[in-house]
Amino acid sequence: MTDQVVPDSEHRGIVARLPQLPRDLALLARFDRPIGWWLLFWPCVWGVWLAGAGWQLPLLGWLLLGSIAMRGAGCVYNDIVDADLDARVARTALRPVASGRVSKKAAWIWLVSLCLVGLVVLLQLRWQAQLIALGSLALVAAYPFMKRITWWPQAWLGMVFTWGLLVGWTELRWDNWEVLACLYAGAICWVIGYDTIYALQDREDDAMVGIRSSALAMGSRVTAGVGAFYALAITFWALAVWLYREDWLACLALLPVAGHFVWQVATLDAADPDNPLTRFRANRWAGALMAAACFVVGNA
Numbered sequence: 210m211t212d213q214v215v216p217d218s219e220h221r222g223i224v225a226r227l228p229q230l231p232r233d234l235a236l237l238a239r240f241d242r243p244i245g246w247w248l249l250f251w252p253c254v255w256g257v258w259l260a261g262a263g264w265q266l267p268l269l270g271w272l273l274l275g276s277i278a279m280r281g282a283g284c285v286y287n288d289i290v291d292a293d294l295d296a297r298v299a300r301t302a303l304r305p306v307a308s309g310r311v312s313k314k315a316a317w318i319w320l321v322s323l324c325l326v327g328l329v330v331l332l333q334l335r336w337q338a339q340l341i342a343l344g345s346l347a348l349v350a351a352y353p354f355m356k357r358i359t360w361w362p363q364a365w366l367g368m369v370f371t372w373g374l375l376v377g378w379t380e381l382r383w384d385n386w387e388v389l390a391c392l393y394a395g396a397i398c399w400v401i402g403y404d405t406i407y408a409l410q411d412r413e414d415d416a417m418v419g420i421r422s423s424a425l426a427m428g429s430r431v432t433a434g435v436g437a438f439y440a441l442a443i444t445f446w447a448l449a450v451w452l453y454r455e456d457w458l459a460c461l462a463l464l465p466v467a468g469h470f471v472w473q474v475a476t477l478d479a480a481d482p483d484n485p486l487t488r489f490r491a492n493r494w495a496g497a498l499m500a501a502a503c504f505v506v507g508n509a
Contacts, residue, residue: 233305234319237288238281244490245284248403249370250276251496252396256377259392259453259503265381268333272377275330282323283349283369289316290353297418300411338380345372357419360426363404367397388453395445402438402470403492405431406477409485432477439470446499450506459509462502469495 224232224241239245253272257265288295288306295307305311311319331339348369355362374396378389401423408415408424409431415422427434447460473491478484 233311237285237305237311237316237319238323239284240281244493246277246280247493248400248496249280249373251493251500252371253373253377254496254500255392255396255503256374256379256389257381258500259388259449259507260378260381261507262381263508268377268380271330271333272373275327276373278323278326278330282320282327283352285316285320285323286349287353289313289320294418294420298411298415298420334376334380337383338376341379342372342376345369348372356421358421360421361401361423362421363401363408363423364397366404367400370400371396385453388449391445391449391452395442395449398438398442398445399492399495402435402442403489403495405435405438406473406485407489409479410482431479432474435477436474439474443467443470446502450502453506459506462505463499466495466498466502469498
């Protein structure tokens, strides 16, 4: 099992005990790396809790299931499209499709299965939120190609990975679009920041095979660049809070997540092979702190 798990896998215990094919399908959907669906789920929570309708736990349960299924579907699709590139990058060469352990036909069947789970979740939402959710499909389909045509695929990922924010908000209310726009803009900046950190792991391989990323575009100024995008995220979020409630005290709810961003930037070490992955994964707590801020502002 050791030689069939990509280096940044988080959980090997349960996955390692599965038979070969289910194990490879689990790896293909990144079930061994829950950080991805956490980062997809937290913006959903922001939209729900800032909407001011209380905890909404049943809704959050559905959105969590949808985040796990659709993040998995997105990863399967990405691996089908990127099989040739993944095979040439050390960190991704062992992925099931790139390595040939799972055929593209089997991967497509698995992709459709995960999308059916997403469809079940979609049907739990009101029609306005359903339309918003479906609007993300074009962005998702185009994402794997962005690294071939732009140095900023992280910006496209930001639009895709925070789309749940729009879904969560529109499920509960259909107004205050300026608040939602600022919250979404800040969320995109957050993703650019953390995914630039993630891309630091692959800079050498990416440069050799022609994959573009913000980490390469920023070069030696990557730490300052990440700090700038995190600062923009806090700025947009503070503006969203102000537009929602004209009270400077409400903006203080953002201090914990701002402090977390400062820690990430201050301790980021691009030369250490383990440091960027650790800082990237820490964004599950950044998302949680932002969720707490949204609940305080929206429901206090």
